[in-house]
Amino acid sequence: MGAGRTEVARAIFGADPREAGDISIHGAPVDIRTPADAVAAGIGYLSEDRKHFGLAVGMDVRANVAMASLERFTGRLGALDEAGMRDAARGYIDQLAIRTPSDRQEVRLLSGGNQQKVVIAKWLLRDCDILIFDEPTRGIDVGAKSEIYKLLNGLAAQGRAIIVISSELPEVLRLSHRIAVMCEGRLTGILPGGAETSQEDIMRLATERESAMEPVGGEQ
Amino acid sequence: MTSISSPTRQDNGSFRALLGRFPFLPALLILAVLLVLNGVFEPNSLSFRSLTGLVRTYLALMLLAVAQTYVVYAADIDLSVGAIASLVNVTIIVLMQHLGGGGLSVLAALGVGVLVGLACGLVNGFVVAALRLQAIVATFATSIFFTGLALVILPVAGMPAPTVFWRTYGGTFFGIPFVFYAAAALAILLYLLARTRLATQLLAVGDGQQAAFQSGLPVTAIRIGGYALCGVFAALAAFCITGDTASGDPLVGAKMTLFSVAAVVLGGSALSGGFGTVAGSVIAALIIGLINSLVFFAGTPSHWQNFVQGLAILAALMVGVLVSRRGRA
Numbered sequence: 094m095g096a097g098r099t100e101v102a103r104a105i106f107g108a109d110p111r112e113a114g115d116i117s118i119h120g121a122p123v124d125i126r127t128p129a130d131a132v133a134a135g136i137g138y139l140s141e142d143r144k145h146f147g148l149a150v151g152m153d154v155r156a157n158v159a160m161a162s163l164e165r166f167t168g169r170l171g172a173l174d175e176a177g178m179r180d181a182a183r184g185y186i187d188q189l190a191i192r193t194p195s196d197r198q199e200v201r202l203l204s205g206g207n208q209q210k211v212v213i214a215k216w217l218l219r220d221c222d223i224l225i226f227d228e229p230t231r232g233i234d235v236g237a238k239s240e241i242y243k244l245l246n247g248l249a250a251q252g253r254a255i256i257v258i259s260s261e262l263p264e265v266l267r268l269s270h271r272i273a274v275m276c277e278g279r280l281t282g283i284l285p286g287g288a289e290t291s292q293e294d295i296m297r298l299a300t301e302r303e304s305a306m307e308p309v310g311g312e313q
Numbered sequence: 314m315t316s317i318s319s320p321t322r323q324d325n326g327s328f329r330a331l332l333g334r335f336p337f338l339p340a341l342l343i344l345a346v347l348l349v350l351n352g353v354f355e356p357n358s359l360s361f362r363s364l365t366g367l368v369r370t371y372l373a374l375m376l377l378a379v380a381q382t383y384v385v386y387a388a389d390i391d392l393s394v395g396a397i398a399s400l401v402n403v404t405i406i407v408l409m410q411h412l413g414g415g416g417l418s419v420l421a422a423l424g425v426g427v428l429v430g431l432a433c434g435l436v437n438g439f440v441v442a443a444l445r446l447q448a449i450v451a452t453f454a455t456s457i458f459f460t461g462l463a464l465v466i467l468p469v470a471g472m473p474a475p476t477v478f479w480r481t482y483g484g485t486f487f488g489i490p491f492v493f494y495a496a497a498a499l500a501i502l503l504y505l506l507a508r509t510r511l512a513t514q515l516l517a518v519g520d521g522q523q524a525a526f527q528s529g530l531p532v533t534a535i536r537i538g539g540y541a542l543c544g545v546f547a548a549l550a551a552f553c554i555t556g557d558t559a560s561g562d563p564l565v566g567a568k569m570t571l572f573s574v575a576a577v578v579l580g581g582s583a584l585s586g587g588f589g590t591v592a593g594s595v596i597a598a599l600i601i602g603l604i605n606s607l608v609f610f611a612g613t614p615s616h617w618q619n620f621v622q623g624l625a626i627l628a629a630l631m632v633g634v635l636v637s638r639r640g641r642a
Contacts, residue, residue: 108527132529146527149520151587156513160528163510171509199333215528 096299097278098258099141102225106138107131108146118223132161137216139209141228141258147212150201154193155182157200157211161219185214189244206237213244224248225256230264242268262292274298332636336581337593339636343579343629344596347603355610363606365490369483371602372492372499373398373553377569378576378594379503380546384539385577386515388522388586389441389448391540393456394547394573397433398566400459401426401551403467406474406561414475427548433459434544438537456570463563470562474555482556495553503591506542515539519586572601575626579633600629 104111107125116123123134131138140146148157159166159178166174166181182196189210193203200211209229216224226245230238245268249255259265265272269286274295282298284290332338351358377394384391405422412418433455440451484491506512514535518525526532547566554565574584579597582589604625613621 106527127529128527129529129531138527140527144524145521146523148524149517149587150524151520152513152516156517160517160525160530163513163530167510170505171511172505173508173510173513175508219529 095277096275098275099227100278101275102138102227102256102258105131106136106225108138132219132221135220135222136225137161137219137221137223138225139212139216139227139229141231143205143208143212144201147215148200148208150208151199153197153199154186154191154203154211155179155196158182158185158196158214158218161215181218182214185210185217189214190240204234204237206233206240209233209237209241210244213248217248221253223254223256225258227258228260229257230259230261262295265295266290266292276301335590336588337590337596338581339633340580340593340596340600342636343632344600344603347600347607351603351607351610354607354612358606358610365492367599367602367606368496369490369492369557371598372495373550373557374569374572374576374601375496375595375598376499376546376550376553377566377573378580378598379499379591380543380550381573381577382580382582382589382591382594383512383515383542383546384448385574385582385584386512386519386586386589387536387539388519388584389536389539390452390574390584391437391543392449392452392570392574393433393437393459394543394550395566395568395570396456396459396463397430397544397547398551398554398569399563400433400463400466401429401548402555402565403463403472403561403563404429405551405555406472407466409475409478410472414477416477419475419478423552426551427545430544430546430548430551431541432544433547434541435537437544438540441540442533442536456567460563460567467561467563470560470564472561474559474561479556479559482553492553499595503595507591511535511538511542516587516589519583519588521587572598575630576601579626579630581633601626604629 100109103109104114105116105125107127107130111125116125118134118136123130125131125134125136128138144150149160155175155178158181162181163173166177168174179196185191186193186196191203191207191210191214193207200208203211213224229241229245233241242264245255245257249270257265257268259268266286272284272286272290272295273280274282274284276299281301284294284298348359357363377398380394381391405426408422408425409418412421437452437455440446440455441448444451482491486494514525514530515538517528517530518532518535518539522532525535550569551566555561558565573594576597577589577594578584579600580590580593580595582593604622608618608621608625611621
């Protein structure tokens, strides 16, 4: 909001057209024009607005988990391997502790935190190595928040690159290895995560020039 | 208190779950009521012969309703299904005539008919999904265009279908009318199609186009796929129209377009996309057929028939909506 963090993330993901800049993954340049390109390159984007941009809320957990990987489940004559999709969905329901009565439950009936986990499962099933979380804990209750933090740390420990966009400075400091700070659409600095950085350091960069008050992108 | 209220809540919950899984249950209920009413007014209307006639006449509408359902899955709409059916009807009639009317010429004409339907569907998909024109207006425009083509191919209604064609459609094989074989084949085809990736993708696009796009789905290709499927089923509907009327008519399908939309809604699918079944649409097409026959058997004076028919469809829609609302609210 104002700083341009979501805009950068959406441009990287191909959801909006990129005006300038290049994208490289592991040093190799990639051409991303649509989300399909980004997904093929192993990038998953978890929007702040899950219901509009992340989930088919009227469809069940099974379909949503498989949504980005349907090619893999497509067999002869274009038929979907429902058993394979069921097993995959159930695997992630266990692994991510998604609270749902079954994999046939409609996603709109799940809580915000569990909906978030369904989106995560969708990208994990697609083998995405780079995950962009846009305000992952907004609208999620405190208990689920710490669960999401644990999940993010676990994913990073598996060697995945996690980009977290957040306005909550304690969250940013707690999660990040590197913190990129933006202000009014510009990158104003990159700070180390953890104890070396204070909230004041971030705020200084986030308000550099003029008066914008919207801080912070964090990278782990 | 809990012991009293929990069973009803449970009932409502399981009713809801049942409706979620089978959104066409209200339609099935209405169908049963209509069958009974038909039987009351004219016991003969439930005879094997009458029911065969019903299916023979309304198989076309069933197929058009199915065609419409696939685009509605993706929150699109196709106001040209009837025009596509007309175009395919006159195309195959003229082709069969030119090729001599033998068995092979019939098959060749049917093959071309499917391709014409497919091409019309691709045109619709292109203008709606690739050019991003509003589906309701764009397909209205293509419907005029397709009707125009049909009028060029056969300016006036009346060229007859080859005997072998309508004899087969209206015929009986091993004691079972041909249309029942066709209906069975349709059921198998719909069952298989419901399990395809395209069906799931269409529903996902209808549920939320942005969410589908940002899951990496090729939204434009999927919507075009829906229209293509719709075009093919409109062509199949045209075969049934041709078999039933045994002639060509460049305007025959026009009046069926909005009936197909009504059938989709009556069958429990959401016009807003993302939710529905083709089975519901098929049942609803039969409901519309039964309403028409009921209006007839109830002895409605002919100038009142449209009026009563419209009221009856409205009533059926209301029953369906009320039942669904209770289940989904």
